[in-house]
Amino acid sequence: MDLQAIWFFLWGLLWAVFFMTDGFDFGVGTLYPFLGKTDEEKHTMIAAIGPLWDGNEVWLISAGGVTFAAFPLVYAVMFSTLYSALMLILFTLILRGVSFEFRNQVEDPRWKRIWDTCIFIGSAGPALLFGVAFANIFQGIPFDGAGVYHGSLFTLLNPYGLLGGVLFLVLFLQHGALWLGIRTGGALQVRATRLAALLWPLVVVVAVVFLVASWFKTNLYVNYLAHPALFIVIAVTVSALLAVRVFIARQAWFTAWFASALTIVGATFFGVIGLFPNLFPSSLDAVFNLTARNASSSPLTLKIMLVVAIIFVPIVLVYQAWSYNLFKHRVLPADLAHEETY
Amino acid sequence: MDVVTLSRLQFYATSAFHFLFVPLTLGLSWIVAYMETKYVRTGDETYLTMTKFWGKIFLINFAVGVVTGITLEFQFGTNWSGYSAYVGDIFGSLLAIEATAAFFLESTFIGVWIFGWQKLAPKTHAIVAWLVAIGSNVSAVWILIANSWMQHPVGYTMRNGRAELTDFLAVVTQPFAVTQIVHVLSSALLLAGFLIMGISAYHLLKKQNIDFFTRSFRIGVVCGLVGSLAVAILGDFHAKEVTEKQPVKLAAMESLWKTTRQAPIYLFAIPDEENGRNAVEFLSIPGALSFLGYGNFNAEVKGLNDFPRDERPPVLPVFLAFRGMVALGTYFILITIVAFIRRNKLLESPLLLKILLFSIPLPYLATQLGWVVTELGRQPWIVWGMLRTSAAGSPIAVSQVVTTLVGFSLVYTLLGVAGYYLIIQHAKRGPAATAA
Numbered sequence: 001m002d003l004q005a006i007w008f009f010l011w012g013l014l015w016a017v018f019f020m021t022d023g024f025d026f027g028v029g030t031l032y033p034f035l036g037k038t039d040e041e042k043h044t045m046i047a048a049i050g051p052l053w054d055g056n057e058v059w060l061i062s063a064g065g066v067t068f069a070a071f072p073l074v075y076a077v078m079f080s081t082l083y084s085a086l087m088l089i090l091f092t093l094i095l096r097g098v099s100f101e102f103r104n105q106v107e108d109p110r111w112k113r114i115w116d117t118c119i120f121i122g123s124a125g126p127a128l129l130f131g132v133a134f135a136n137i138f139q140g141i142p143f144d145g146a147g148v149y150h151g152s153l154f155t156l157l158n159p160y161g162l163l164g165g166v167l168f169l170v171l172f173l174q175h176g177a178l179w180l181g182i183r184t185g186g187a188l189q190v191r192a193t194r195l196a197a198l199l200w201p202l203v204v205v206v207a208v209v210f211l212v213a214s215w216f217k218t219n220l221y222v223n224y225l226a227h228p229a230l231f232i233v234i235a236v237t238v239s240a241l242l243a244v245r246v247f248i249a250r251q252a253w254f255t256a257w258f259a260s261a262l263t264i265v266g267a268t269f270f271g272v273i274g275l276f277p278n279l280f281p282s283s284l285d286a287v288f289n290l291t292a293r294n295a296s297s298s299p300l301t302l303k304i305m306l307v308v309a310i311i312f313v314p315i316v317l318v319y320q321a322w323s324y325n326l327f328k329h330r331v332l333p334a335d336l337a338h339e340e341t342y
Numbered sequence: 343m344d345v346v347t348l349s350r351l352q353f354y355a356t357s358a359f360h361f362l363f364v365p366l367t368l369g370l371s372w373i374v375a376y377m378e379t380k381y382v383r384t385g386d387e388t389y390l391t392m393t394k395f396w397g398k399i400f401l402i403n404f405a406v407g408v409v410t411g412i413t414l415e416f417q418f419g420t421n422w423s424g425y426s427a428y429v430g431d432i433f434g435s436l437l438a439i440e441a442t443a444a445f446f447l448e449s450t451f452i453g454v455w456i457f458g459w460q461k462l463a464p465k466t467h468a469i470v471a472w473l474v475a476i477g478s479n480v481s482a483v484w485i486l487i488a489n490s491w492m493q494h495p496v497g498y499t500m501r502n503g504r505a506e507l508t509d510f511l512a513v514v515t516q517p518f519a520v521t522q523i524v525h526v527l528s529s530a531l532l533l534a535g536f537l538i539m540g541i542s543a544y545h546l547l548k549k550q551n552i553d554f555f556t557r558s559f560r561i562g563v564v565c566g567l568v569g570s571l572a573v574a575i576l577g578d579f580h581a582k583e584v585t586e587k588q589p590v591k592l593a594a595m596e597s598l599w600k601t602t603r604q605a606p607i608y609l610f611a612i613p614d615e616e617n618g619r620n621a622v623e624f625l626s627i628p629g630a631l632s633f634l635g636y637g638n639f640n641a642e643v644k645g646l647n648d649f650p651r652d653e654r655p656p657v658l659p660v661f662l663a664f665r666g667m668v669a670l671g672t673y674f675i676l677i678t679i680v681a682f683i684r685r686n687k688l689l690e691s692p693l694l695l696k697i698l699l700f701s702i703p704l705p706y707l708a709t710q711l712g713w714v715v716t717e718l719g720r721q722p723w724i725v726w727g728m729l730r731t732s733a734a735g736s737p738i739a740v741s742q743v744v745t746t747l748v749g750f751s752l753v754y755t756l757l758g759v760a761g762y763y764l765i766i767q768h769a770k771r772g773p774a775a776t777a778a
Contacts, residue, residue, distance in 0.1 A: 051456065304510050
């Protein structure tokens with residue numbers, strides 16, 4: 001593989017890891033107003049993702065940074081054409097981020113309600129919108145050779161785009177519910193895991209509809225038909241999704257969560273592989289497509305960034321794994337009483 | 343207003359707001375790590391209380407700083423796509439390195455620090471505090487390297503219709519960046535020192551928690567003193583870099599119109615940009631500007647009139663901001679020297695304590711003014727001498743930028759009010775509540 005192709009797949013990998021990690025805290029944040037019946041349960045749900053969400057969100061910053069560094073033209077055109085959608089995501093993420101810190105600082109139900117609302121919006125919003133954005137990228141965005149977008153925010157809310165949004169949302173909800181299975185106990189855990197079991201058939205249905213719709217709405221399958229061995233990726237993803245149900249039945253929450261993580265990575269790679277070498281295809285005319293070939297940085301920059309990635313990404317993975325390991329236990333009331341916790 | 347003007351306004355508003363929180367994060371992270379280390383080393387519970395009390399302020403501040411940083415990275419794509427496509431080969435990689443090498447470190451370990459008190463050995467927990475401090479400050483280093491490259495682009499060649507990297511080391515080690523980095527990081531330490539002195543002064547004036555706040559104050563005053571001296575010294579080094587690399591910015595900082603030897607600094611002047619002169623100027627220090635720029639009272643300093651009109655930054659705001667920053671910098675040195683001398687007689691120095699309490703906002707003002715000098719002084723270029731700001735925008739609609747500008751104003755007002763409300767409440771309450 002050449003440098004441009006390596007960076008194409010690294011780019012995909014960063015998005016996949018972002019969805020895999022921040023995905024479960026989006027899920028927990030979306031379930032938050034429905035599953036957290038008491039203030040203590042709400043507090044527990046925040047504590048379940050509290051130590052990890054911030055580090056998870058850096059994968060988004062990295063995915064953005066790598067888009068900028070490795071494919072500057074894609075960065076420029078993607079984020080300016082998707083201006084309104086991306087800004088909406090950023091606003092909701094901002095509100096969510098401070099809410100975790102602010103919520104428990106003042107003992108006043110009205111104060112807490114403000115930040116509880118922000119946590120919900122800031123979790124459900126990005127989950128849905130990232131799905132909408134990526135599905136639209138899969139089918140092509142109406143932009144021309146000058147990078148001018150011919151559409152509006154509502155252009156993105158087409159049936160296939162919305163289907164992508166729903167797929168991401170249900171995947172993250174299941175992912176989050178399973179995380180609560182790992183980190184909570186008692187009635188909350190029972191409600192969360194029961195919900196995970198209920199969500200599973202829904203995920204399967206939406207995923208199947210999405211795979212079929214992609215056949216008609218996108219060119220994603222072209223690469224698969226050219227190299228049938230690639231269908232393994234879809235097979236692995238589907239198996240991972242089936243495994244989720246098996247492990248839910250065994251009440252093996254951590255393994256089920258892990259299978260769900262694999263499902264999300266697989267789903268992302270299903271799209272990334274189908275896109276190659278396109279990073280940002282135009283629905284107006286294929287000559288405007290931005291690809292790993294025509295939109296990349298210079299070979300020197302790609303080389304230097306590869307060295308940086310080879311050194312730092314494994315280090316990051318090691319210390320993030322360490323912190324996950326530190327916070328994989330059940331959140332206990334004693335943990336909540338502690339002053340510093342949100 | 344056009345898209346570029348609105349985008350500039352938006353970038354100014356969001357980055358200025360972001361930088362209300364960043365310096366405290368940078369400076370206080372070292373101090374909290376130091377306090378926790380002292381606790382681990384000595385077993386003195388007061389240091390633990392300090393870590394938790396100042397740490398809480400750190401955390402509230404940190405939360406706002408982090409979330410407002412995310413938008414800045416993405417705005418280069420959303421609002422400045424012309425810029426991103428043109429210089430992304432270099433600038434983009436610096437931002438990506440910042441995320442992978444530093445931002446992950448601070449964001450992962452901040453979570454461990456907050457939730458890890460019961461799970462980690464005290465020593466490990468203190469190390470985590472240092473990792474947060476290192477992550478935050480190294481993150482700032484990469485951002486400042488990127489900013490310096492916009493001020494003084496090096497290590498590139500024009501190829502394929504864009505700037506392409508040729509010498510990575512030249513980009514990361516250029517003196518312009520090094521002096522700017524140390525200047526900014528010292529100002530952060532200074533700001534944190536003043537915050538600690540000011541809040542301590544509040545309680546000492548009320549005669550509450552005297553031991554706790556006297557000891558906190560002594561840590562704050564050392565940071566304030568070291569920070570204010572380092573800021574001034576590095577500011578001077580950096581000014582010499584600006585003189586060499588951005589001579590028109592220097593001329594605007596001093597509102598110097600005619601090229602002269604023994605160029606003076608006017609303590610008072612009103613620039614008249616229309617006619618290329620100062621409408622009023624008096625109280626000059628002869629040769630001071632030549633000395634500031636070149637370390638030589640006789641050196642020739644090029645005046646604004648010898649630069650094309652369309653390559654000059656707006657003079658008045660740059661001139662005023664620079665004056666304000668230098669005046670405040672001088673004040674910081676003087677007041678911290680007094681505070682340092684009186685550090686063992688604080689209770690007998692109510693006037694000093696009152697002054698320090700009301701001085702808390704001043705380092706914030708000074709850092710904001712510093713950025714006005716740097717960024718407004720860079721205009722009309724987005725990348726100095728290479729790409730004009732007017733050519734760097736995105737092909738987006740005015741209505742889109744207006745909408746987000748309104749959105750940012752609302753959301754950031756909410757964050758600012760809530761964030762500072764919490765910090766002030768906590769600061770006033772004192773450590774009694776934290777110790778529980």
